[in-house]
Amino acid sequence: MVDNLRLTAEEERLLGGQDGDGVALAMRVIVSLARLGGAPRLVEITSAHVDSCLYHGQVSLDFAHTLAGLGAKVRVPTTLNVGSMDLLHPGLVRTTTDAEREIAVRGRELMAAYVDLGCTPTWTCAPYQLPGRPGVGEHVAWAESNAVVFANSVLGARTDRYGDFVDICAAITGRAPYSGLQTTEARRGTVVVDCRRLGERFLRSELAYPLLGHHVGSLAGGQIPVLVGIPGDVSEDNLKAFGAAAASAGGVALFHAVGVTPEAPTGSLDHLPRYDVDLETLRATRRRLSTSASGELDAVSVGTPHASYAECERLAGLLRDGPPVRLAFYLSTGRATRARAEETGVLRTLESAGVTVVVDTCTYVTSILSPAWTNVMTNSGKWAHYAPGNLNVDVVLGSLEECVASAREGRVVLHELGA
Structure with a gap:
């Protein structure tokens, strides 16, 4: 593997521990990821959204406590995804088994640990519904699949699909690798999905979008679909439903809707593979999901x-x-x-x-x-x-x-x- 990564003097300082051992640890994670992905440089991010606050075992706590013990704090505005508890209504969460009690106790502890790191206790998988959301071309580090696809597609911000631990490290360093969907060349559409056979009446219905998203996600996998025929006044809630279903069914992290989303292509799409969608296809999709x-x-x-x-x-x-x-x-x-x-x-x-x-x-x-x-x-x-x-x-x-x-x-x- 050829190492093309070049760090700025400031980034070398962060990596060397001059801002503390917690920042240095987080920087090592970001730099290692950048080298694995062949990134030539890092980019400064303006915000982060952290999914690591959902408890998945002791390692979740160990990592957060290690960062906090080393003095780490986030340096960009950082929202938090859902946790393992409803802190306002704890009685809603069942704690009848040992496993459930462990998740409740440790999940609450993990949520508190991320607040201690300086994150804002938003506890939502839809940070794009909050004030201060990023604009077109803005580099961010968001985790949680539906947040990623919404940020990239509907807002036109730039984030790769970051996993647990990478998200908080990006927030602490204010950096992310310039690779994947942070780059312009990786954001171009790769497959066309023509929705016009569905008819405008159906495409104005709520149910069209989770069904279409699941079908397109299953069809496209990790590709970048370009949707043709979506009404120009489609709501953000419908785009949210589409993106969430496409991200869970197939790993879609960015889609374009011609005439709707900010980076959608405006020229010919004849060079891309093409799929048509009709009502019978989505009826079959509902039968599979139900x-x-x-x-x-x-x-x-x-x-x-x-x-x-x-x-x-x-x-x-x-x-x-x-x-x-x-x-x-x-x-x-x-x-x-x-x-x-x-x-x-x-x-x-x-x-x-x-x-x-x-x-x-x-x-x-x-x-x-x-x-x-x-x-x-x-x-x-x-x-x-x-x-x-x-x-x-x-x-x-x-x-x-x-x-x-x-x-x-x-x-x-x-x-x-x-x-």
């Missing part, structure tokens, strides 16, 4: 990625009139969104209708749902992808309206796609 076929239902879980304020408001509108829900209904969102919903009365409407609002974590990674439940409905392609393996449940994927109708009926209520 592992439950019985029609029975135990609970509903929405808000993965975390629900925006607009989504909370929409759910409140659906629940404001009509019969109460008959099943457990969970909504996952960030603290900032919950606070806004509380100020406007949206939270009161949701809770009065029987919705349990979860913050700081998500129901597919934390022991919140009852282990006795076997069939759960969601409007999230990401939740539907991960929950069967994580929670040992069967899943039904539907729109938010279908989720509400099903919770009221106590059984699955679905409509034909495109009808």
